Amino acid sequence: MAKDTPSMAKNKMRRCLVAILDPHPSNLEIEQLWTYFQSSCAYCGIPLDRTSRNGHLDHIVSSALGGTNEIHNHVLSCNKCNGDEKREEDWQSFLARKVTDSALVAERHAHISGWIERADGRGVLDPSVKTQAETIIVQVLESFDAAVKKLRALRP
Structure with missing residues (x-):
């Protein structure tokens, strides 16, 4: 494991300070997300096992683009979709590229949109x-x- 350097410490400090105003989702909120997405990747639909740590909380709008840590700005994603494939791409174009069946794209789009619509604005x-x-x-x-x-x- 790498030793902490001043630049690593500085990045951690920034993240910690930002989290005071924009806290990460609580365990209860994360549980609600897993339940809503039925322990499956919102994009590809692969089943996820919470104990294996293959499920990720993927920001819908990245913090670099003004997104918050509010739970409804996240979807449940597998490590492949979130880490290797989607990267900085917006979720809608990624979903359209990832899933070739148009009916399935529409179904998953509606499901993700339904989650986003639950936001209460507290994270803004x-x-x-x-x-x-x-x-x-x-x-x-x-x-x-x-x-x-x-x-x-x-x-x-």
Whole structure:
């Protein structure tokens, strides 16, 4: 296992700070997601076993594109669909490319859309709050960088 480097620590700090305003789904919410998708990949339909860790919570809208960690911004996905095939592609075009049977595409599209529609809007942050939070996070990370620089200067 790799040792933590300052850049790894900085990435963890950023994720932890962001999670204060945009927390990850609770265990109960994750259970609801598994139940809704009947322990199957939302895209390819392969059965998933929760104990084998082959099921992933795939962001519908990635955080890089403004998506949140709200549970209804996730679908249940197998590791192949989420990790190897979909990558940064939007879920609708990926589903259309992944599934060749148009009736099955429509069925899975409706199922995923039904999940998305359950969102209650609690995961959406006011843009001014996002801006304030980003300013705070930048300040914390700059302070961390300064501390790293000072500590490195103390090395013999």
